[in-house]
Amino acid sequence: MEGMAGRKSTLTWVVNLAALFLVVLWTIPTAGLFVSSFRDRDQIAATGWWKSLTSSQQTAFVRTGNADDQRQDGALYVLDGNVLTEGQELVAWGTSARDPGAYQPGESADVDGATLTVAEDGAYRMESATPFEMRRGERIFVTTSSPPKFTLGNYTRVLTAEGIGRAFMNTLTVTIPATVIPILIAAFAAYALAWMEFPGRALLTAAVVGLLVVPLQVALIPLLRLHNDLNIGKGYLGIWLAHTGFGLPLAIYLLRNYMAGLPREVIESARVDGATEFQIFRKIILPLSFPALASFAIFQFLWVWNDLLVATVFLGNRPEQLVMTGVLRELMGSKGGEWEILATSAFISIAVPLLVFFAMQKYLVRGLLAGSVKGG
C-alpha cells in the first residue's frame, strides 16, 4: 500500500510540473510583450525583456581630457571629470582593453607616470608632477550597470501621438453595432427555427450549418462591388452590414441550439394561455436565452475587434480610417525598429479583448461547447 501511495504522489508531482511547464510556455510570449511595453526604448534594443529585472552591465570606454584641459593644483597637474552618465553605476574600471575591469572603484592606477583614481561616483582624477602633453585623452574602461528602468512613457506617447487613440475609437465604432445588430436578427430567426413548424425548416437549418464554414475570402470581391453599386462604398455602414452578414450563421446556430433545449412545457402553456408568438419570444425566450446571447456577443465582439481582413477591405486604408489591427500592421511594416511603439500599441489593442475574455470566460466556454458542430 505504501508503495502505491508513493507512486501516486510522484505522479501528482509530475502532473503538476508538466502542467506548470505548459502554462508557462503558453504565457511567456504575451508576458514578453507586456514587459516590453513598459521598457525604455534603449533598453528594449539592448537586452532581452527577460533580463529587464536585472541590471544590465555594459563595458565601454571614455576618454579623459587632453593636455588642453589640464589645470594646476599646487605642484600637481590635474585632469578630472566623470566617467558615468546619469543612471549608471560603476562596477569596475581599467586602463587597458585586455583587462577592462582591473580596478575597483576608489582604487588608483599608474598611467605613464601619472596616477589615475576613479571614485565610486564615477569622478576621475589624474595627477602628474609634470604637465600632460597628450593630444588625445587617456582611455578609461568602465564596466557600468544600469538599474532596471520601467516607464509609462510609451503609453503616454502612443495614446496621444501615434494615431492609436483614433484607431481605438474607430475599432469601437466598428465593433459595437456589429456585435449588437446580428444578435437581434439572429434571435428571431433562431426562435423560428427552434419552435415554429413550417415547411423547409430542416433545410434552412442545414443551410445555416453549411454557411458556417464559408471562407470570408469568397465574399470580398462580390460584396465590394455590390457596395459600390449600391453607393455604400467604403465606410462604417458597409463594414457593419458585412460583419452582420458574416456573423449571422454562428449566431443563428448557437441560439437555435440553445433555444431548442428550453423546456417545451413553458412555451406550450404560454401558447395555450393565448400568448402570441411575439409575446412568447419577448417575455419567455429572450430572458431564458441570456447565456447563449452572451456567448455569441463575446464571440462576435472578439472576432470583430480582432479582424484585419474585413476592415482593410470594407473600411479603407487611409490613416484616419484604420482600426487597431490595421495600425499594428502598418507599424510592423514601417517602424520595425521602434520596438517600444510596436509593443505598446500591440498591448493596447489586445488589452480590451483580454479584459472581456477574463471577465466573461464562462460564457465564452459555454458558447464554444455549444457552437462546435457535434460529431457522430
Added chain:
Amino acid sequence: MELLLLAVGTIAVGVLGCMAWFWGSNYVLDAILPPRGPNAGDNIRRAGMIRPWLFLGPAILFLGVYLVYPVLNSIWLSLFNGSSTQFVGGDNYAWLAQDAKFRESMINNFFWLLIVPALATLFGLIAAQLTDRIRWGNFGKSLIFMPMAISFVGAGVIWKFIYEYREPGTEQIGLLNAIWQSLGGTAQTWLTLQPWNNFFLMIVLVWIQTGFAMVILSAALRGIPEETIEAAVLDGATPWQIFFKIKVPQILGTIAVVWTTITITVLKVFDIVFVMTNGQWGTQVLANLMYDWMFRGTPDYGRGSAIAIVLMILVLPIMIWNIRNVRKEMR
C-alpha cells in the same frame, strides 16, 4: 466623440429598426388575420404559416446577400478576365494550375492543414488531461486559453519579439535566438529560413488554437462515464493505458470536431502570414495569395475569384460532413 455618437446612433437605429420590423409585421399579420371571430381557426392556421417567414426574413436577407450571393457571384467572376469585362471560361483556373506561386501556396496550405490541427489538438488534449487533475487547473486553463482572445495581428507582434534576430554573437533580444545562442547555435533569421519559416508561422496559430482544443476536449473528458475508468483501475490499468485505451477512444468524435474546426481556421489563415512575412521567402498561402491578386496594384478579379473558389472547394467536404452530422442529430 462624433464617432461614438455615430455608433450609438447606429445601434439605436438598427435595434429600433429591427424591433419595428418584427413588432410591426406581427401586428399587421394579426390585424389581417385576427386569431378570433368567425374564422379564428382558419386565420390562426394561415398566420402560423406566414409568421415564421416574418421572423426569418431579415436573417434570410442577410445570409442571402452576404454569403450565398457572393459564392455564386465569385464562381461567375472567376470565369471572366481581370476587369470582369470578357468571358474567358476556364482560363483563370488553367493559369492557376501552372502558376508557381499558386503551387507554392497549395503545398504550404497542405502542410498547414497537416501540422496545425494535429499539434493544436495534441497539445489541447495534453493540456486538458493535465489541468483536469490539479488543484489550480482552472487558472492554468485560463492562461492556456488566453491567446484565443488575441488577434492574429497582435499574435504576430508578440511572436516577432520571439523570432527577432541580431548579429550572431551579440546580445539577442529575440527569445528564440537567445536560447539558441546559449545552447551554442548561431543566431538565425527564423522567418526567412526556408522551409522552416513556414513552421515558425504555424507555431503562432498552434499557440492560439490550443486553448480552443483544450476547452472542448476537457469537457469531453469530463463527460466520460466514471464506471469505465473505475473498471479499468480495478483491472490494474496504468494511467497511460487508461488515457490511451479508455479515454481517448471514447472522445474520438469530439477530437474529430476539434480537428475539423481548426482545419477550417487554418484554410482561411491570412493575417499571420500577411503581417509576419507577407508570403515572401516561400511562405505564401492561398488566402494571402488571393488578397495579393485582389488588392495589390491593379486588381485582377478573375484570378482572385478563382483562388477564392479553390478555397471554397477545399472547405466543401467539411461543410457536407457538418451538415450530415446536424441532420443526423435533428432526426
